[in-house]
Amino acid sequence: MNEASVAGDSVSRVRAALARAGHPDTVAAFPAGTRSAAEAAAAVGCDVAAIAKSIVFRAGERPVLVIASGSNRVDLGKVAAATGLAVKRAEAGWVRDTTGFAIGGVSPLAHRTPPVVLLDEDLFALPVVWAAAGSPAHVFSTTPAELLRLTGGTRATVRDDAAG
Template sequence: MTQAIDRVRQALLQAGHPDTIAMFAEGTHTAAEAAASVGCSIAQIAKSIIFRSGETPILVVASGVNRIDRAKVGAALGRKVERADPAWVEATTGFAVGGVAPVGHLAPALILIDEDLLALDPVWAAAGSPSHAFRTTPADLVRVTGGSVANVKA
């Protein structure tokens, strides 16, 4: 777990983002838990969901209140998108489900950012474990991930 958090920290710093990673003993495994722990609305949680297209990881960073429409994700990327099982997620990204960060992945991912996050500031994202998160702005989230903004909500 420490290696995963360190990868996130390094990715943030390499992108010119301050190290805003904090540990929350109450946990940040779900969007609701994360919001309660950090003291923000559930919408301000930038949850990272991994899908797959063949062996390519697809990362969708969405507002904590939104469900993701896989068909919209596939249309935005122009490819078939499937669910990814937790073992594949961890093997491919280096993060366990519940701690998947938007940066610091082992393998490059295709990344979409939920357009609803752009109206929220600040936002909080997982930082490599189910008890670590980092604070960022929507603009910085788009910048550090290199993701494309899209309508992905169901």
């Protein structure tokens, strides 16, 4: 199976999850790529803060998904405190195997293994956010409240205040 068909399957999985949740299909494709928050913001035409980036951490064999504002770095200590889990950075292969998504295209929903989910409190100051839709070239738009509903996550302060 080639990379394009794998990405297509991942995007289809996200579209199906959105439909099951009663969310409109707002998936948009950007062939130039949306791999980073800066690339996604440039493609969509929004501020980097409105990109809801998905960062997967590892707590043993359990995935912990932090959906952070694109302008924020995540404080691992705050993630551990909010989840009560010992978390560490996850390797790319483990992320792909566990979530079903490659880094750069990790969606906030439709994971192979349901993660513990935290949503960055800073996202809730925005009317609309954009999140990866299963590939490094697809995103979907939603509201922070809908993202919370879709993921079953918990609001948390995760911003690294020391990052400049």
